[in-house]
Amino acid sequence: MPRTILVADDDPHIRQLLVFALAKAGLDAIEAEDGEAALAAVTSHAPDLIVLDINMPRMDGIEVCRRLRAGGDLPILFLSSRDDEIDRILGIELGADDYVVKPFSPREVVARVMAILRRVGSRPPDVAAAAGPLQHGRLTLDPDGWQASWAGEAVPLTVTEFGILRTLAAMPSKVFSRDAIIDRLHGPGFAITDRTIDSHIRNLRGKFARIGAEDVIETRAGIGYRLGTCGAG
Known part of the structure; x- marks a missing residue:
């Protein structure tokens, strides 16, 4: 069964690019346009990983990550608009698995998604x-x-x-x-x-x-x- 990836970003162009790139890699992809929609999609679709933008309306990625971590260990790949946010999103209690800084190559995002999924399914x-x-x-x-x-x-x-x-x-x-x-x-x-x-x-x-x-x-x-x-x- 193909893995399901949730792409949560308020920019429809970014969502479209990533959904297309993930589909080419053989992954199913679903979308969410803000933090609240992302949490709802996790509940309804049980994705295998979430690609999560930090800066989103209604509920930002930081709060989405906190809520997800409070209830489970869904793998999270953060999308960050600034490289200096890395300590904020990884160095505190959030527990993101990896991050990519915008602007990014869709191929890089897919590579990091695949690497996280391999770690979930296999041992070093x-x-x-x-x-x-x-x-x-x-x-x-x-x-x-x-x-x-x-x-x-x-x-x-x-x-x-x-x-x-x-x-x-x-x-x-x-x-x-x-x-x-x-x-x-x-x-x-x-x-x-x-x-x-x-x-x-x-x-x-x-x-x-x-x-x-x-x-x-x-x-x-x-x-x-x-x-x-x-x-x-």
């Missing part, structure tokens, strides 16, 4: 051979159920956040550069900035810090990230 190579849940200290990751928990308490994560944490947990002694993390999430050569990874890491740390877990991810200055002690030492 480093983890594929792992049998059952991954456990390190108080951290437990269930790759089959896409569930993370700390000392038995569930921690809701986005697709990208779970993918990053799972990559680190598969090889807990290895320090991963940002490029290496990107390669495992998207495949070699995928165009994404280091700032995006840093924003996801901050978001991950914030979610675990709220339940008292301060040592989930360790930073190695000038190199990258690795899994922390996770309460084990």
Whole structure:
């Protein structure tokens, strides 16, 4: 069955371009012209991913994302009119999976949509051979159920956040550069900035810090990230 993508943008020209590009890629696409219509479409059509513009009338993309995250983990690709909004849309509690800055190529949007869908439906190579849940200290990751928990308490994560944490947990002694993390999430050569990874890491740390877990991810200055002690030492 084709995946269904919801395109939420108040510009009908942008919606038309993206719907056409997604259809060429073999995906079904539906449209919403504002935030309220987007939430209604999620309820009525249960899309597999939403391409969500930030600046929309009636309800902006930020509020739509907050409401969606309060009720589930639908993958979200933000459309942003300014590159400097990346920390705002990824670095706080919103949990977007990726973003594209306007003006953009429809092919780039489709590529990022496909990458997110692949992450939802498959596991990174480093983890594929792992049998059952991954456990390190108080951290437990269930790759089959896409569930993370700390000392038995569930921690809701986005697709990208779970993918990053799972990559680190598969090889807990290895320090991963940002490029290496990107390669495992998207495949070699995928165009994404280091700032995006840093924003996801901050978001991950914030979610675990709220339940008292301060040592989930360790930073190695000038190199990258690795899994922390996770309460084990």
